[in-house]
Amino acid sequence: MPERGSQQVHSIHSVNSLDLVKLTRVTPAIVQELDAPRPASSWGHLLLLFKNEVSLSYKEGKMFFCVLALLILCAFLWNYKGQLKISDITDKYIFITGCDTGFGNLAARTFDKKGFHVFAACLTESGSTALKANTSERLHTVLLDVTDPENVKRTAQWVKNQVGEKGLWGLINNAGILGVLAPTDWLTVEDYREPVEVNLFGLINVTLNMLPLVKKAQGRVINVSSIGGRLAFSGGGYVPSKYAVEGFNDSLRRDMKAFGVHVSCIEPGLFKTELSDPVKTAEKKLAIWKHLSPDIKQQYGEGYIEKSLDKLKGATSSVNTDLSLVVESMDHALTSLFPKTHYAVGNDAKTLWIPLSHMPAVLQDFLLLKQKVELANPKAV
Numbered sequence: 001m002p003e004r005g006s007q008q009v010h011s012i013h014s015v016n017s018l019d020l021v022k023l024t025r026v027t028p029a030i031v032q033e034l035d036a037p038r039p040a041s042s043w044g045h046l047l048l049l050f051k052n053e054v055s056l057s058y059k060e061g062k063m064f065f066c067v068l069a070l071l072i073l074c075a076f077l078w079n080y081k082g083q084l085k086i087s088d089i090t091d092k093y094i095f096i097t098g099c100d101t102g103f104g105n106l107a108a109r110t111f112d113k114k115g116f117h118v119f120a121a122c123l124t125e126s127g128s129t130a131l132k133a134n135t136s137e138r139l140h141t142v143l144l145d146v147t148d149p150e151n152v153k154r155t156a157q158w159v160k161n162q163v164g165e166k167g168l169w170g171l172i173n174n175a176g177i178l179g180v181l182a183p184t185d186w187l188t189v190e191d192y193r194e195p196v197e198v199n200l201f202g203l204i205n206v207t208l209n210m211l212p213l214v215k216k217a218q219g220r221v222i223n224v225s226s227i228g229g230r231l232a233f234s235g236g237g238y239v240p241s242k243y244a245v246e247g248f249n250d251s252l253r254r255d256m257k258a259f260g261v262h263v264s265c266i267e268p269g270l271f272k273t274e275l276s277d278p279v280k281t282a283e284k285k286l287a288i289w290k291h292l293s294p295d296i297k298q299q300y301g302e303g304y305i306e307k308s309l310d311k312l313k314g315a316t317s318s319v320n321t322d323l324s325l326v327v328e329s330m331d332h333a334l335t336s337l338f339p340k341t342h343y344a345v346g347n348d349a350k351t352l353w354i355p356l357s358h359m360p361a362v363l364q365d366f367l368l369l370k371q372k373v374e375l376a377n378p379k380a381v
Helices: 002-035 039-085 101-112 125-132 151-166 189-217 236-258 278-290 293-299 304-316 324-335 349-355 362-370
Strands: 092-096 115-121 138-143 168-171 220-224 260-266 342-345
Touching: 002 278, 092 101, 092 151, 092 278, 101 115, 101 125, 115 151, 125 138, 138 151, 151 189, 189 220, 189 236, 220 236, 220 324, 236 260, 236 304, 260 324, 278 304, 278 324, 324 342, 324 349, 342 349, 349 362
Parallel strands: 092 115, 092 168, 115 138, 168 220, 220 260, 260 342
Antiparallel strands: none
């Protein structure tokens, strides 16, 4: 037994010695192989990869600067295109509705100074007289109620006799009213009727009667809508009428392209005009409140009307006061070789109302409802 164990130990030592000898022979060979210089083809492959990477980065950078240069060029050309004007305006006739006050009044005076032949439609004799006193002999006023079909037809015939074969270069549909702004369940259909009659059917009737003259001149139609035609900020007839104006404007624009007639829509934000007089708006809302049923008053609460009128006063403190911004848009739509289809006017329109109109309804509702007065007991029905 001891001899067998000693033989095993001797055998193990012999194996280990042999392995050690082999290892000492193999290791230098491995080291030599690892330290051996790489073939030229391997270094060439790495160099080729590096060159490709650099070339790709260069191409990407070049592509980026080319795209950036193209965008800058497009922006320049777009701006330049917008500045191109028609050559002569002194032989051109334009017709503007709603010229007693506000946008229409300022537009009539501005375009008269520029040299246009202006037909200014006023609702009242006093408005007509005041406008004549501040303008040249080129400007002519006419009394017009856009809701009276016969009045509109006679006025269109009178304009036709004045312009002759030249036709009518510009039609600016500016006349409009606000009507009652109040929650929908406070109102009757009659509360909707007046703003729809003036803002929509009056505008359509004037357009249809003047359109043959505009087509003859291959001129321009400019419809004054509102941010209320893009986003419903209140109940009442004003917003539905302006939404409808937007639809009429779009269909008219497409129908008139074949005749060379440009159709534009102006969308003012909240401006300080007689239309948006906060005192008159509050009086109309209060008059509606006084005639509401006891059930409705209970649902809204006795303090609702005072709180809502306070909010109305707060909202009117941030309205735009520079009416010339709207007239400048009218001017561009009239005189540019490439008029825009839509003009959003006013800081609030550009930064709040128009962007909000493109957002999801849930976000629109959240932001607009935050501005409303909370009802006292809406479940008391």
